[in-house]
Amino acid sequence: MLNRRFLLSQRPQGLPTEEHVTYTEEPVKALKDGEILIKNDFISLDPAIRGWMDDVPSYLPPIALGDPVRATTIGKVVDSKNSEFKAGDLVLGLNGWEDYSVSTGFVGPNKMGVIEDTFGLPLEYFLSVLGPTGLTAYFGVEDILRPKKDQALVVSAAAGAVGSIVGQIAKIKGAKTIGLAGSEEKCQRLTSRFGFDSAINYHTNNLDAAIKEATPNGVDLYFDNVGGDILDTLLLNMNDFGRIAMCGMISQYNATEPVPGPYNMWQVVVKSLTLQGFLIRDYADRFGEAFESLAHWLNDGLIKHEDHVVVGLEKTLDSFALLFNGGNQGKLTIKVRQD
Numbered sequence: 001m002l003n004r005r006f007l008l009s010q011r012p013q014g015l016p017t018e019e020h021v022t023y024t025e026e027p028v029k030a031l032k033d034g035e036i037l038i039k040n041d042f043i044s045l046d047p048a049i050r051g052w053m054d055d056v057p058s059y060l061p062p063i064a065l066g067d068p069v070r071a072t073t074i075g076k077v078v079d080s081k082n083s084e085f086k087a088g089d090l091v092l093g094l095n096g097w098e099d100y101s102v103s104t105g106f107v108g109p110n111k112m113g114v115i116e117d118t119f120g121l122p123l124e125y126f127l128s129v130l131g132p133t134g135l136t137a138y139f140g141v142e143d144i145l146r147p148k149k150d151q152a153l154v155v156s157a158a159a160g161a162v163g164s165i166v167g168q169i170a171k172i173k174g175a176k177t178i179g180l181a182g183s184e185e186k187c188q189r190l191t192s193r194f195g196f197d198s199a200i201n202y203h204t205n206n207l208d209a210a211i212k213e214a215t216p217n218g219v220d221l222y223f224d225n226v227g228g229d230i231l232d233t234l235l236l237n238m239n240d241f242g243r244i245a246m247c248g249m250i251s252q253y254n255a256t257e258p259v260p261g262p263y264n265m266w267q268v269v270v271k272s273l274t275l276q277g278f279l280i281r282d283y284a285d286r287f288g289e290a291f292e293s294l295a296h297w298l299n300d301g302l303i304k305h306e307d308h309v310v311v312g313l314e315k316t317l318d319s320f321a322l323l324f325n326g327g328n329q330g331k332l333t334i335k336v337r338q339d
Ligand SMILES: NC(=O)c1ccc[n+]([C@@H]2O[C@H](COP(=O)([O-])OP(=O)(O)OC[C@H]3O[C@@H](n4cnc5c(N)ncnc54)[C@H](OP(=O)(O)O)[C@@H]3O)[C@@H](O)[C@H]2O)c1
Pocket: 046, 047, 048, 132, 133, 136, 157, 158, 159, 160, 161, 162, 163, 180, 181, 182, 183, 186, 225, 226, 246, 247, 248, 249, 250, 251, 252, 278, 279, 280, 281, 322, 323, 324, 325, 326, 327, 328, 330, 331, 332
């Protein structure tokens, strides 16, 4: 069996290109005791992958040079030398940009998830609205922002995988939702499809003035996916005792120079703000609760979502860039091969 793979060959400066990520075709390795062989069907393209390519401290070790680029995948166990998994199991876990992954079935102490029942839903849903990005939105809103009726909640990268679900959960909780996105077309989708109260194109507006217009009583809650200038502007618009959920900083993942700011941190003191970072894995023991709520809302038509599925493993590296130039329309996923 031939394995098509993308290996990290050099640490990127800026956006990764073929110079940093090398496409190879090689035979699948023989399994050792304790290992399983997974045939990947879907690969989740997430901004966090860019961070794992750097040799800096993070919540996971950097991807080693020569290893496949790490990613969450869904695939089928096709061979097993591990009694915890059997051929035919549908598994979700950290693998790589490749057709076949050899794994112990564990990442640290955590066993790879086995999808027992797909409930007839498309598999990609388990990487998006019912998977890591949906769950991130759920815990950021439910646990950190905890919106009350009529509170003004702003979310950045609002048309994306996490942001679009954040806005809809906040709406279910009664908040007034304001989404920031990078094009008029995305802003239109935020209000017409995802039910945001208003949307702001952060490229074409004076952001400070636009936020003031959309939130005449100030911003109570901010779900930050981007960091940078947008975070700075929000800090100036927060109400006293406001809360900010720090989910991601995509504006700086490809930075080639030290990142300045945020300049307005003094606002945290003078407004008694709470800024709280979080990782989805912090909530591993509550995934069931989030899954049930999201599935229920999805079934009742209370949340809508978009999956941007690109077919063909060979398109993985080029597609990854879409996350950073705003080209993705919803959760970006690779379907490894046509059925
Ligand atoms: N904490 C966690 O556990 C966790 C889990 C999942 C994701 N995240 C974070 O959540 C954020 C969103 O991830 P996602 O998977 O939902 O991606 P996504 O929003 O579906 O895609 C990324 C979007 O970010 C926007 N963007 C890119 N560069 C930007 C910039 N310089 N300034 C402002 N916006 C920019 C683009 O939208 P526009 O066209 O609107 O610019 C792009 O479409 C990321 O920061 C990610 O790292 C965190």
